[in-house]
Amino acid sequence: MGLMGIHHVAIISQDYARSRRFYVDLLGLEVIDENYRAARDSYKLDLRLPCGARIELFSFTDAPPRPSYPEAQGLRHLAFAVADIEAAVAYLESHQVAVEPIRVDEYSGQRFTFFSDPDALPLELYQVTAGV
Template sequence: MLSKVHHIAIICRDYNVSKAFYTDVLGLRVIREVYREERASYKLDLALNGEYIIELFSFPDPPERPSRPEAAGLRHLAFQVDDLDLVVETLQQKEVLAEPIRIDEFTGKRFTFISDPDHLPIEFYEK
């Protein structure tokens, strides 16, 4: 029935800041960018390794949504990485601070978190 996750939609407060974060900091590639005048909204389609994964939307004055890790709803967005130390070092060079690296108690794998410009938790999980 289900074959894979098609995409993740994210609504941001400051479109230009979030666009720069997801493209310049995380390295996602822009597939298409559309401004929908009737909604005063941008829609930015982003890809990772050639695969469409994120729709980034802007809307005028979106309401706040709890983003704490234990709030009901989406907990976080996670990316698999080959070298967590390299990811953390690259993020630091771009002035993005990661939490201390932790070990998953069930898999023994290393992971860390950062926040996007709207405080959405983003996890990097080492392969």
């Protein structure tokens, strides 16, 4: 089949301006393209992470909220790789983003934590070390 990696993850936001600030200004994702789609009264913002993976941020003000808690079937969360989890947590907390305590993955031994985007979508920070 020849899969080469993940190209993008699509996220639907309720408040486009708030989510744009979160992903661009706070998390630092690079804007590739931004379009307002008048026929749908919706924005589509293409973002790039340093590794080349992309996030497509859509806005639909009438979209129902995704149930994150309790966990539901479907995609569970989006995980971002970081080299220094303490620094990433400190940065988020300095911007009033609530972050769960850092835990250790019982199978890989790697450190991780969770936080949420403005629409309460679960996001993870996963500390990556050589070979993992």
